[in-house]
Amino acid sequence: MACLGLAYWTILINFADKCLNPKNRMEPLEIIQKYYAVESDAYRILVSHSRSVADKALTIAKAHPEMNLDLTFIEEAAMLHDIGIFMCKAPDIDCHGSSEYICHGYLGAGLMRKEGYPRHALVCERHTGTGLSLEMILEHNLPVPHRDMRPVSMEEQLICFADKFFSKTKLGKEKEPDKIRKSLSKYGEETLTRFDEWCKLFLGE
Ligand SMILES: [Fe+2]
Numbered sequence: 589m590a591c592l593g594l595a596y597w598t599i600l601i602n603f604a605d606k607c608l609n610p611k612n613r614m615e616p617l618e619i620i621q622k623y624y625a626v627e628s629d630a631y632r633i634l635v636s637h638s639r640s641v642a643d644k645a646l647t648i649a650k651a652h653p654e655m656n657l658d659l660t661f662i663e664e665a666a667m668l669h670d671i672g673i674f675m676c677k678a679p680d681i682d683c684h685g686s687s688e689y690i691c692h693g694y695l696g697a698g699l700m701r702k703e704g705y706p707r708h709a710l711v712c713e714r715h716t717g718t719g720l721s722l723e724m725i726l727e728h729n730l731p732v733p734h735r736d737m738r739p740v741s742m743e744e745q746l747i748c749f750a751d752k753f754f755s756k757t758k759l760g761k762e763k764e765p766d767k768i769r770k771s772l773s774k775y776g777e778e779t780l781t782r783f784d785e786w787c788k789l790f791l792g793e
Contacts, residue, residue: 616667619703623674629682630674635667636759642666644762645750648790658743665711666747670756672696672712681756688731690716714739715748717775718782724775749786765793 617635624631645666649657672695675685687695697713700706719738720730739745752768754761765787772779787793 614664614705616664619668620671623671623699633681633756633759634670634673637754637756638667638670640754640760640762641669641747641750644753645746648746648750652790655742657746661707662743662747665708665743666750668696668700668705668708669693669711669715669747669751670696671699673756690730691732693737694732710740711744711747713737714744715751717772718748718752718779718786721778724778745786746790749783749790752783 616638620631620634624634642663645662646659649655649659649662670692672692673681673683673689675695676683676687676689676692677685678689693716694713697709700709700712714737716737720732720736721738722734722736724730725732725734725737739748752772753763755763765783769780769783772783
């Protein structure tokens with residue numbers, strides 16, 4: 589029953605995406621450039637990080653033809669998943685907004701909905717850690733809306749997974765899974781279990 593509900597929502601969101609974007613084409617950098625000055629450090633960091641995430645996600649997706657993943661969507665959504673960072677306070681990466689950094693996912697999702705891309709918006713708001721459950725949000729009193737923000741579709745899960753391999757401070761340097769586990773441990777056991785499941789699913793480890 590839950591699967592049917594999920595399939596229904598996926599079809600509905602894809603349909604809305606196609607209606608809003610009839611040519612079904614988009615240029616992620618054009619969208620990013622509406623919100624970031626191209627000469628800024630924030631732009632350079634965002635685009636470099638997002639390119640690394642997109643390349644990692646595409647490499648994994650191409651290694652799994654049986655998953656029948658949407659490669660165009662993966663590339664676009666990976667390039668846009670962090671678009672909300674400029675609204676957060678993170679001076680180290682040239683972001684000077686007022687929100688806490690953990691808010692960048694759902695704030696970016698709001699932007700993507702406004703741009704007319706509800707399917708990409710879900711990737712933005714579902715990529716923090718290995719996703720934020722409503723229980724985690726309430727338990728830790730996180731400053732984000734009270735709804736489940738865990739990745740659902742395979743594309744959402746893959747981009748969230750690929751994102752964990754790249755920081756925004758050591759650009760282009762891929763992290764080892766053990767280092768990722770260490771940094772994810774602050775989110776608790778559920779997060780670590782999810783990451784290990786993804787290592788098996790996507791990397792066969
Ligand atoms: Fe990211």
